[in-house]
Amino acid sequence: MSEPLGDQREIECWLTDMDGVLVHEERALPGAAEFLSRLVDTGRRFLVLTNNSIFTPRDLAARLARSGLSVPEECIWTSAMATADFLARQMPQGSAYVIGESGLTTALHEAGFVLTDTSPDYVVLGETRTYSFEAITRAIRLLERGARFIATNPDVTGPSAEGSLPATGSVAALITQATGAKPYFVGKPNPMMFRSAMNRIEAHSETTAMVGDRMDTDVVAGIEAGLRTFLVLTGSTRREQVERFPFRPHRVVDSVADLVALV
Known part of the structure; x- marks a missing residue:
């Protein structure tokens, strides 16, 4: 069951970055497979986002499959x-x-x-x-x-x-x-990318969460789009760097494995 956070509504939809959250150098990161499986099993609407404009969703779905992660191509949203x-x-x-x-x-x-x-x-x-x-x-x-x-x-x-x-x-x-x-x-950190992604899956900002590994793109764009933001420490931003930014994610976690229970 999704987590009700204070007086906020339950998380119904999820946006997640790809590199640094789900994969790193073609290897699946801890908890990624379980997180994606949980999204599918619970019927949550979700999209995997990437600023990479080189590949089509089919290309990226195949790349993720080689890492052991199953993501339908219709669940991938690129900056292109x-x-x-x-x-x-x-x-x-x-x-x-x-x-x-x-x-x-x-x-x-x-x-x-x-x-x-x-x-x-x-x-x-x-x-x-x-x-x-x-x-x-x-x-x-x-x-x-x-x-x-x-x-x-x-x-x-x-x-x-x-x-x-x-x-x-x-x-x-x-x-x-x-x-x-x-x-x-158009791409991150422009919140336009998140808004177009939410339109794609008919999501609303007050019930959507963003999972990312960078404070200066994923988190700031998520905040500006009105989303709940989760920073994972498996990518670019390190824990000691978080305090340097004038904004905060909702929560900082070690990896996406820590979010499986919230889906």
């Missing part, structure tokens, strides 16, 4: 999907020049957007394993001609086996320096 949802509401049947991979292009196609490099309504920047100088130059010129600038997420680096890689936020900064155009970032 949130971006496509946002743009479809802003300009239905619009057009975009996209720097990104299948996770982003598929989401935009499914949202009814036309992908083009000729007078697009938007330049949409996502993550890719190989940023092309030619593509970045094209984006700069389209922005100079009046296209609007959207980016999936502000993360400046991403992980790799050899170390950090430049990510969407870094390339967005390069384009901004060249054009003066600042992008609208």
Whole structure:
């Protein structure tokens, strides 16, 4: 049974980050399988969120399955999907020049957007394993001609086996320096991503919880979206760092295993 917290209502829906909460370097984290199984067994509506815009939900479901975690692809919500949802509401049947991979292009196609490099309504920047100088130059010129600038997420680096890689936020900064155009970032820590996720599962903020491993993205965005927030210590933020922030999660726990009993 979900936990009633003070005079707050029971938690009916759950949003959870993926990396640092459920998996770390392709390995399932303690309690992740039990937490997901409990969500399914109790019929709770939930979504697994990620700022990674490279992969489609099917790709990510397969990746999680290799880690021993069963998540239906319809229960995955990426920054690419949130971006496509946002743009479809802003300009239905619009057009975009996209720097990104299948996770982003598929989401935009499914949202009814036309992908083009000729007078697009938007330049949409996502993550890719190989940023092309030619593509970045094209984006700069389209922005100079009046296209609007959207980016999936502000993360400046991403992980790799050899170390950090430049990510969407870094390339967005390069384009901004060249054009003066600042992008609208849809992904975390923009609470817009959480609101679109809640719309997807017909959730309400007063009965929804967010589980994350970062104070500066997951927790702050959850607070701004009006959610109950749980910080797990299996990812980026360490316990001693929590006190440095001017906001607090509802609860800090060692891992998602500590939340199984609340579902």
